[in-house]
Amino acid sequence: xxxxxxxxxxxxxxxxxxxxxxxxxxxxxxxxxxxxxxxxxxxxxxxxxxxxxxxxxxxxxxxxxxxxxxxxxxxxxxxxxxxxxxxxxxxxxxxxxxxxxxxxxxxxxxxxxxxxxxxxxxxxxxxxxxxxxxxxxxxxxxxxxx
Amino acid sequence: xxxxxxxxxxxxxxxxxxxxxxxxxxxxxxxxxxxxxxxxxxxxxxxxxxxxxxxxxxxxxxxxxxxxxxxxxxxxxxxxxxxxxxxxxxxxxxxxxxxxxxxxxxxxxxxxxxxxxxxxxxxxxxxxxxxxxxxxxxxxxxxxxxxxxxxxxxxxxxxxxxxxxxxxxxxxxxxxxxxxxxxxxxxxxxxxxxxxxxxxxxxxxxxxxxxxxxxxxxxxxxxxxxxxxxxxxxxxxxxxxxxxxxxxxxxxxxxxxxxxxxxxxxxxxxxxxxxxxxxx
Numbered sequence: 001x002x003x004x005x006x007x008x009x010x011x012x013x014x015x016x017x018x019x020x021x022x023x024x025x026x027x028x029x030x031x032x033x034x035x036x037x038x039x040x041x042x043x044x045x046x047x048x049x050x051x052x053x054x055x056x057x058x059x060x061x062x063x064x065x066x067x068x069x070x071x072x073x074x075x076x077x078x079x080x081x082x083x084x085x086x087x088x089x090x091x092x093x094x095x096x097x098x099x100x101x102x103x104x105x106x107x108x109x110x111x112x113x114x115x116x117x118x119x120x121x122x123x124x125x126x127x128x129x130x131x132x133x134x135x136x137x138x139x140x141x142x143x144x145x146x
Numbered sequence: 147x148x149x150x151x152x153x154x155x156x157x158x159x160x161x162x163x164x165x166x167x168x169x170x171x172x173x174x175x176x177x178x179x180x181x182x183x184x185x186x187x188x189x190x191x192x193x194x195x196x197x198x199x200x201x202x203x204x205x206x207x208x209x210x211x212x213x214x215x216x217x218x219x220x221x222x223x224x225x226x227x228x229x230x231x232x233x234x235x236x237x238x239x240x241x242x243x244x245x246x247x248x249x250x251x252x253x254x255x256x257x258x259x260x261x262x263x264x265x266x267x268x269x270x271x272x273x274x275x276x277x278x279x280x281x282x283x284x285x286x287x288x289x290x291x292x293x294x295x296x297x298x299x300x301x302x303x304x305x306x307x308x309x310x311x312x313x314x315x316x317x318x319x320x321x322x323x324x325x326x327x328x329x330x331x332x333x334x335x336x337x338x339x340x341x342x343x344x345x346x347x348x349x350x351x352x353x354x355x356x357x358x359x360x361x362x363x364x365x366x367x368x369x370x371x372x373x374x375x376x377x378x379x380x381x382x383x384x385x386x387x388x389x390x391x392x393x394x395x396x397x398x399x400x401x402x403x404x405x406x407x408x409x410x411x412x413x414x415x416x417x418x419x420x421x422x423x424x425x426x
Contacts, residue, residue: 004251006251007164007171011247011318013317025361029362097361098380099383105381107299108302114367115366116376
């Protein structure tokens with residue numbers, strides 16, 4: 001086949017983020033990846049900060065003082081939000097990727113119903129669970145218990 | 147979705163143009179089209195070509211949602227231009243661009259070569275252990291309606307590429323086999339006439355195979371034929387996991403129907419034509 005000039009039209013990372021007329025599951029997909037990266041970043045920082053105790057008590061207390069400010073308290077809450085969503089949505093994906101809640105193949109009759117419709121009750125229930133967890137976490141993390 | 151209107155109106159088409167001989171990157175151009183109820187996007191593009199700009203390139207063939215040639219990004223959603231009515235998706239402005247995740251050859255013409263290469267890589271045909279029966283068939287294979295239903299949905303694929311252009315995984319992993327080819331592999335894996343599971347699992351279970359899918363579900367949303375690629379991919383993951391754990395049930399294979407006895411061939415029915423491909 002003759003070679004000809006083409007323009008690369010790959011969406012790249014914008015494919016996760018760019019808004020289109022997409023369904024809710026696609027936004028959950030993007031959020032799952034973003035929260036996963038956020039948790040990974042927190043994990044690296046966490047290892048770095050807690051390892052400061054190896055060097056000296058002063059270094060440990062310096063870092064603890066630095067991260068004790070309200071802005072980091074709120075950041076900690078955001079990490080919990082990411083964790084709660086990622087864990088609950090992960091359960092949904094685990095079940096779906098093992099073939100549960102997606103239904104069996106069926107003759108497509110217009111207007112088409114897909115496995116997205118089949119799994120939606122599971123998605124709704126688990127998102128409610130995530131919201132409840134986040135609300136409970138907010139109550140604790142943001143100091144509303146005191 | 148825009149509120150549907152039922153009267154003639156002017157719609158502004160924003161079309162993403164790209165001429166490989168002149169442009170270094172795509173440019174947006176505007177065209178105003180007088181739209182009547184029932185007009186499809188393909189009709190609108192033809193009107194532009196006939197009355198405003200004959201240089202606009204697009205690919206189409208059947209004009210009735212069967213051939214899968216006219217896939218485009220319409221107002222941010224991969225759709226077939228021939229079965230999308232303009233007034234169903236806009237009342238003022240319509241953006242038209244080439245399908246994402248495929249290189250642009252010119253204007254609205256994507257290069258679908260990767261789709262076909264990936265499709266072929268999954269051996270999308272009946273693979274049998276008894277080669278003799280394939281080359282010199284002695285009868286038809288028996289299959290129940292239930293066995294047919296297991297794969298029938300996935301046979302409706304028209305290879306338009308909408309699912310692959312909507313896939314966010316393919317947006318960042320060009321090697322991902324994708325939502326067109328993987329369901330086709332599943333379609334043959336669950337066919338009771340097929341013995342190709344072990345052949346295909348090397349491809350579909352690879353690093354860029356089914357386990358790269360995390361159920362964004364957009365392939366199923368945009369599919370114009372109701373194929374539901376997301377379902378096929380998840381069901382195939384289960385097959386692969388069960389196979390890995392050695393828990394996969396061996397289903398009964400189709401057997402060859404015996405030829406009817408005591409019946410004579412009707413003389414008017416001609417013999418099958420000779421092979422058109424050289425037999426090995």
